[in-house]
Amino acid sequence: MPETSGVELSIHQLEKSFGHLHVLRKIDLQIASGEFVAIVGKSGCGKSTLLRLIAGLEKATSGEIRQNGKIIKELNPQARIMFQEARLLPWRSVLENVGVGLRLQKDWKQRAIWALKQVGLEERAHDWPSVLSGGQKQRVSLARALAAQPQLLLLDEPLGALDALTRMEMQALIEEIWQQQKFTALLVTHDVNEAITLADRVVLIEKGTIKMDLPIPLPRPRNRSDSAFIELEEKVLAHVLEKTSLKKETENLKSVANE
């Protein structure tokens, strides 16, 4: 399969309300083709809503999202989304799950096998999802997204339910595939360390607005014990945890951990 290219996104004064609840306010964000952007922020700040708007699963209350210059009005055909749960169909094989969105295309099997190879699971093509581990299910979910060769990959806390080791393996896999395929990637995560490991930029949303947009100018693959990495991590955490008492709590926790 040929490598994919990315899309450019331009978000202008985007607002989203659900009734009286103003979830996103005056969001302005530019994302270049092939860029990897992480969106962090406290629970309920509007991260998933932003992703759903970009996917075309929700309609904006006002403002606009342009993709390669064109306003996104309905389901975004260039985007694929990966969630925290794999959402596999239990009555379909791994291969059929990966090809589920491509069944009208003659070469769906070939594409699905290609995608399974990308995630290292081609040998499990004929298994049922029920016999896979949590990490393998998420690999299948990633393969299903990749099979369509999306120009935009939307990752909605996809590694949130995995154990620490599997999570790190998946982070490395996502980075490797993104570097090969060159699609644009948007990752919603609670994990600041994960955001700095993967992203070119970390965007912090607070109460529906962008509070910080921080470039991560570190070489890849990133070294989590590098002092520049730790400095950036502390900077983002300090903004996420705004309150001094919480910051102190983190410092205390760190000093206890280092003892």
Ligand SMILES: Nc1ncnc2c1ncn2[C@@H]1O[C@H](COP(=O)(O)OP(=O)(O)OP(=O)(O)O)[C@@H](O)[C@H]1O
């Ligand atoms: N379809 C909906 N109808 C009504 N309210 C909604 C809807 N979708 C989201 N909300 C509300 O919008 C707010 C933001 O939700 P969203 O899921 O975007 O937050 P989040 O930052 O992704 O949170 P989390 O990190 O906990 O997943 C929440 O208060 C949520 O209850």
